Amino acid sequence: MNLAVQLGPLRLQNPVTVASGTFGYGVEYARLLDLNQLGAVTVKGICLKPVRGNPTPRTAEVASGLLNAIGLQGPGVDGFLRQYWPFLRQLRVPTIINIWGTTIEEYAEVARRFDEVEGVGALELNVSCPNIKEGGAQFGTDCRLLGRVVAACRRVTRLPLITKLSPNVTSIVPYARVAAEEGSDALSIMNSYPALAIDIETRRPRLGNGVGGLTGPCIKPIAVKLVYDAACTVRIPIIGMGGIQNAADAIEFLLAGATAVAVGTANFYAPRTALEVLEGLQAYMHRHGVADVRDLIGRVEMPGKFENGSALGEGSVRGASGLGPSADTRGGNLLGSSMPSGATSG
Amino acid sequence: MLAQPMKDESAEIIVNRPEVGLYHLLMLRAPGIAPLVAPGQFVHLRIWPCADALLRRPFSVYRVEGDCLSILYKVVGKGTAALARMPPGEHVAALGPLGHGFSLPCAGGGMPILVAGGYGVAALYLLAERSPVRGILFQGGRRKEDILCEPDFRALGWEVRVATEDGSWGTRGLVTDLLREELRSGGRGAKLYACGPTGMLRAVAQLAEEYGLPAELSLDERMCCGMGVCLTCVVPVRTDTGWEYQRACTEGPVFDARQLLWEVPS
Missing domain, CATH: 2.40.30.10 (Translation factors)
Known part of the structure; x- marks a missing residue:
């Protein structure tokens, strides 16, 4: 049974990772599960300098979901490299480092800093965090800016680049397209959805920041649709995420066109979810006689044609042709001998 | 790590x-x-x-x-x-x-004083049981029904003094009023350990400072993951260079009272 997938030049031993911001820096969860069983570890967003984050309360539980406005609290590049990288780099699975900035130059500078670090699996560009005043979502909801951020990072690093898209757009299609055109190796879909919860007794927002981002099971169908839309448009692989609680949720994303999946909010209440997804995925493949997980990618059978006119089978065609290990020659050529050790292990 | x-x-x-x-x-x-x-x-x-x-x-x-x-x-x-x-x-x-809990009092050290508000008393029982030195528990609540476990602490050999806001059990008033009386009268207390509502904890921190006593306070913060990842339960804590948010689930829930800022500095 093959579980390995390619995210551009980055090979994952299986398609299950975790969503940035829900897994700390990996080390916290190492007490409960073997991180080397994951496809990759994805860490919380890092920018140049340490960030204090938003005032409390920072999260609010809502029906089948979680609203958050943490404000990207973090140690900055130097703090991350000092405190967390020594642990992460000795893992046998790749680390995907989520990065962000408040200007295009800052994004590029963070990308450049990590390009100098040996062993990084990939960089995930966070252009879609709704909870910081500058940067974040503004880059993810302006196609022109998005293109410039991706291009600026592409210029300074040979690491695989994953662009994490915002759901807060009329159509994700142009964003997926521009991210691919400017050199993204893969897409992450989706970030949290902007949302508001109000305490009716105090008439104040339930978050210190006012508004926040909605995650958890309640956003899953939205995320599956966005993955499907993007998969019909671009040929680069997609990491699907949004409300995954179990293998069935994850398989929906794969069928919609995702090459890999990330477990997010569930890590907060069921820390073993990612490994349970992996076990459940294997059981599903066994039950359905699927020998290669890549044969699930994009295999939803949609009635009629897509809104953008693509043929019904395109998702499947893409799944079969665009994702094999040899499909992305650019990544292979570029990385050559500098391929991070974590990225090639299986 | x-x-x-x-x-x-x-x-x-x-x-x-x-x-x-x-x-x-x-x-x-x-x-x-x-x-x-x-x-x-x-x-x-x-x-x-x-x-x-x-x-x-x-x-x-x-x-x-x-x-x-x-x-x-x-x-x-x-x-x-x-x-x-x-x-x-x-x-x-x-x-x-x-989480990071209470430090145990030293054998032969000064007398510990525990301060509990409502069901905050639950967080103090193991400390009372495992402490090599017995001391006094000051316990408060709105009314008699909020005074839990009182006999349990007495059974461990602790003295218990109770205050209720409506006077339905023990002294009428706040538990921190009782504590103030004890400290003012030059009691033997060497260190304070407290768990309860934030208002009570702040009052305990203030008394600790006033009387030059160390205090360990257990905060009751809203949490999400509980294991240091989501950064929901952060509280502002004094550092050498200013202040930073620390996690009640990991660096806490028990903090040294002198570290706590209570409000985010403007």
């Missing part, structure tokens, strides 16, 4: 019964967690029958007996309401032990 051990296990409910008023006692068989619990630590429970309460709920460990641990909880929302309906024999997912 790897912090203290913790376990995620399915814990069987042994006892789940109302104590007094809205307070309930829950005893769980949690063989992976119970033996590891230190005073002031907590467990994070996932209450399965409540489908739209996604998150776990944090509870201070009250007692430990062999493979079992107990918590005292108050029904305050949908999660705890669902928990109160669960019969013995059912299971909850339990993660723990979590």
